[in-house]
Amino acid sequence: MKFINLLLEQIDELYPFPEIAHRVLELSKKTDSKMSEIANVIQYDPMITADIIRMSNSAYFGISRKVETLKDAISVLGLDRIINLVLMKCGSKNLKGPQPGYDLAEGSLWKKSASAAIIAEKIAKEKNPEFKSRVFTAALLRDIGKVVLGQYVANKKEKIQFLIEQSSFSFDEAEKKVFGIDQGELSTLVVKKWGFPDEMVLIVKNSFNPKGGAKFQMESDIVYFAHNICLMLGFGVGSDGLAYRFDENVMKRLNFQHKTIEKMMAEFTDSIKDLEELIESV
Amino acid sequence: MDKKGRLSSATNLINSIKIENQNFYGYYERIGLIIHGGAKVKIVVGVADMKSSNKNGDEIITYSLGSCIGVAVFDPLVKVAGLLHFMLPESDLDLEKAKKNPFMFADTGIPRLFRELYKYGGKKQRMKVVIVGGAQILDQKGFFNIGKRNYMAVKKMFFRNNVFCDYEDVGGNINRTVTIRVDTGEVIIKTSGQGEKII
Numbered sequence: 001m002k003f004i005n006l007l008l009e010q011i012d013e014l015y016p017f018p019e020i021a022h023r024v025l026e027l028s029k030k031t032d033s034k035m036s037e038i039a040n041v042i043q044y045d046p047m048i049t050a051d052i053i054r055m056s057n058s059a060y061f062g063i064s065r066k067v068e069t070l071k072d073a074i075s076v077l078g079l080d081r082i083i084n085l086v087l088m089k090c091g092s093k094n095l096k097g098p099q100p101g102y103d104l105a106e107g108s109l110w111k112k113s114a115s116a117a118i119i120a121e122k123i124a125k126e127k128n129p130e131f132k133s134r135v136f137t138a139a140l141l142r143d144i145g146k147v148v149l150g151q152y153v154a155n156k157k158e159k160i161q162f163l164i165e166q167s168s169f170s171f172d173e174a175e176k177k178v179f180g181i182d183q184g185e186l187s188t189l190v191v192k193k194w195g196f197p198d199e200m201v202l203i204v205k206n207s208f209n210p211k212g213g214a215k216f217q218m219e220s221d222i223v224y225f226a227h228n229i230c231l232m233l234g235f236g237v238g239s240d241g242l243a244y245r246f247d248e249n250v251m252k253r254l255n256f257q258h259k260t261i262e263k264m265m266a267e268f269t270d271s272i273k274d275l276e277e278l279i280e281s282v
Numbered sequence: 283m284d285k286k287g288r289l290s291s292a293t294n295l296i297n298s299i300k301i302e303n304q305n306f307y308g309y310y311e312r313i314g315l316i317i318h319g320g321a322k323v324k325i326v327v328g329v330a331d332m333k334s335s336n337k338n339g340d341e342i343i344t345y346s347l348g349s350c351i352g353v354a355v356f357d358p359l360v361k362v363a364g365l366l367h368f369m370l371p372e373s374d375l376d377l378e379k380a381k382k383n384p385f386m387f388a389d390t391g392i393p394r395l396f397r398e399l400y401k402y403g404g405k406k407q408r409m410k411v412v413i414v415g416g417a418q419i420l421d422q423k424g425f426f427n428i429g430k431r432n433y434m435a436v437k438k439m440f441f442r443n444n445v446f447c448d449y450e451d452v453g454g455n456i457n458r459t460v461t462i463r464v465d466t467g468e469v470i471i472k473t474s475g476q477g478e479k480i481i
Contacts, residue, residue: 103474108346157475170420231419232428233329233369234348237457239475242348246422258425262370265428266379266386269330269369276328 004181008189010148014094017194020045021090028083028133035079039070042086052085055281060274084121084136085282088114091140092282094147101150103238107280109147112227112236113140114279119268120226124219127254131219137196138203139223143236145186152179157239164243171240172208184208210250221250229264327352327367330386334364334398335464343461347415349429351388351436351452352460353395354412356467357404363464366395370428371435388435396445411445412469412481414460416452429453449481 023041043049049070056073057066061081067073074082095110102109120139124131153160156178163174175182188205199216206220207227214220224247231242251257268275327333327344335342344352344367353366366385373380373387384390396406413436418429425431433452440447451458451471461470472478 161475228419232349234346234350234457237346237348237474241457241474242417242419242455244419246419246426248421248423248426251426258428259375261426262375262428265369266376269386270379270383272329 003179007148007152007179007181007186011186011190011193014144014147014190017196018045018090020048021087022195024083024086025133025137028079035074038079038083039074042082043070048086048089051089051282052082055085055089055278056082058274058278058281060271060278062274080132083133084117087137087140088117088279088282094144097147099146099150099238101153102146102240104150104236108238109143109236110282111276111279112230113143114282115233115235115268115275116140116142116223116226116230118275119229119264120222122264122267123222123226123254127218127222131222134200134203134216135219135222135226138200138207138219139226141191141196141200142187142204142207142223142227143183144190145183145188148186148190149175149179149181149183153239170245171243182208209245210247210253212249212253217253221254224250225254225256229261229268232261233265233269327365329367330369330383330391332364332366332385332391332395332398334362334395334402336360336362336402338465340464341461342464343459345459347458347460348417349415349419349432351413351415351429351432352458353392353436354414354460354462354469355395355399355404356410356462356464356469357399357402357408358410358467359405359408360403361464361467362399362402362404363462363467364395364399365460365462366391368392368432371431388432388439392436392439396443406443406445409445410467410469411440411447412460412462413447413450413452414458414469414471417455417457418453420455451479 020041024038027038027041052070053067053073056077061077063076067076092110095113096107098104098106099109117136117140120135121132124135159178160174163169163177164171172182172184188201191204192201203216203219203223206214207223210220210224228246231237323340325333325335325340325342327342329350333342342363342365344365350367350369356363368388368391369386371388373390380387380390384394416429416433418427456473459472469481470478
């Protein structure tokens with residue numbers, strides 16, 4: 001069997017992205033969707049409802065009174081945040097485990113994915129609030145390809161390391177050379193297989209190698225940048241290290257100076273302890 | 283120990299044996315537990331954080347340094363250790379944040395780290411100082427290279443304040459986890475996929 005077919009079979013072994021997340025995302029895009037409609041979809045799943053209520057009481061949100069019902073949670077946190085919590089809950093299952101191939105301990109890849117999603121959403125709020133939900137979801141799912149490729153990376157780590165050290169490859173360029181496919185292409189395949197709309201597939205795909213003039217360029221640029229911030233912070237960094245390409249053109253397109261990056265890192269780290277507690281509780 | 287109170291060559295020899303022979307190192311660890319008569323306490327330093335201890339057997343650790351820098355400091359005479367994990371070079375980025383959390387920046391975090399050790403009777407002149415981290419993403423240049431700028435900020439602070447660095451493991455595109463042992467002042471640098479070294 002060709003290696004690529006083997007990988008495609010591995011995608012089927014991932015936990016499927018729950019239907020509830022797709023329905024919530026679909027409803028959130030419709031301008032005429034009522035809050036009660038989304039609440040009904042969430043309430044249909046009592047496990048997720050209970051988790052959302054529990055997460056709403058996290059110190060990260062700083063709510064003084066106790067949230068006891070979903071209605072409460074929506075009115076206090078707002079619909080956007082509740083949707084994000086649903087997505088985090090649904091996305092965490094595949095990303096939370098250890099990834100020994102990349103030398104990542106349990107929770108490490110998840111911390112990076114969730115942090116990148118939160119950073120991406122913050123950037124979108126400033127750049128174009130309409131992109132908030134898209135970039136949050138794309139940033140959350142961007143590293144899913146690592147879950148599929150991880151077990152094979154371990155066996156080829158010397159070869160990959162050689163390509164990085166001797167031929168100046170980036171980690172994903174070395175993956176492509178060794179396996180014929182890289183983590184970004186695999187993430188794109190997973191997102192497509194999970195039935196996300198074409199725009200989401202394209203954002204995830206281009207967030208690994210953002211190109212000027214591409215469709216949904218700003219969204220891809222934001223997701224790319226958010227993941228780079230996490231790399232700098234050392235989140236979800238394993239045997240791949242920081243061996244990925246930094247594209248200054250993305251900074252120019254987003255009109256970001258170096259101070260912007262530093263401010264974002266400082267802003268994000270400000271509430272890191274509460275945020276870590278929230279991420280771990282998902 | 284030498285005049286500065288640094289570790290003797292015998293200790294250095296033991297350290298080199300430990301690097302070469304992990305089994306011996308494991309044995310030493312177990313003996314260490316007996317000598318200190320109790321379980322070791324692992325103190326975790328988060329991002330933009332600092333911890334210190336003078337309790338025999340304690341270990342201070344910070345995980346996964348990307349472009350951030352870990353500064354590990356140890357006074358062998360009074361046996362006190364500190365570890366700072368700072369994130370950015372200069373506090374003028376946001377003075378309010380620096381006031382709230384000085385450990386976020388090199389220029390406010392480093393003085394606080396040393397002052398913390400002075401409280402235990404530590405003296406700058408005899409301190410073992412190790413800096414670790416400051417990695418960069420490929421093609422990250424100029425002002426965007428925060429890892430390099432963090433490193434420059436530490437060097438500047440050390441130069442101005444006559445602090446001599448005993449060992450540095452900085453740059454590249456690898457992430458590093460660093461531990462300092464309070465009883466010996468040993469600094470353990472673990473790099474993903476490349477094992478660990480003891481300084």
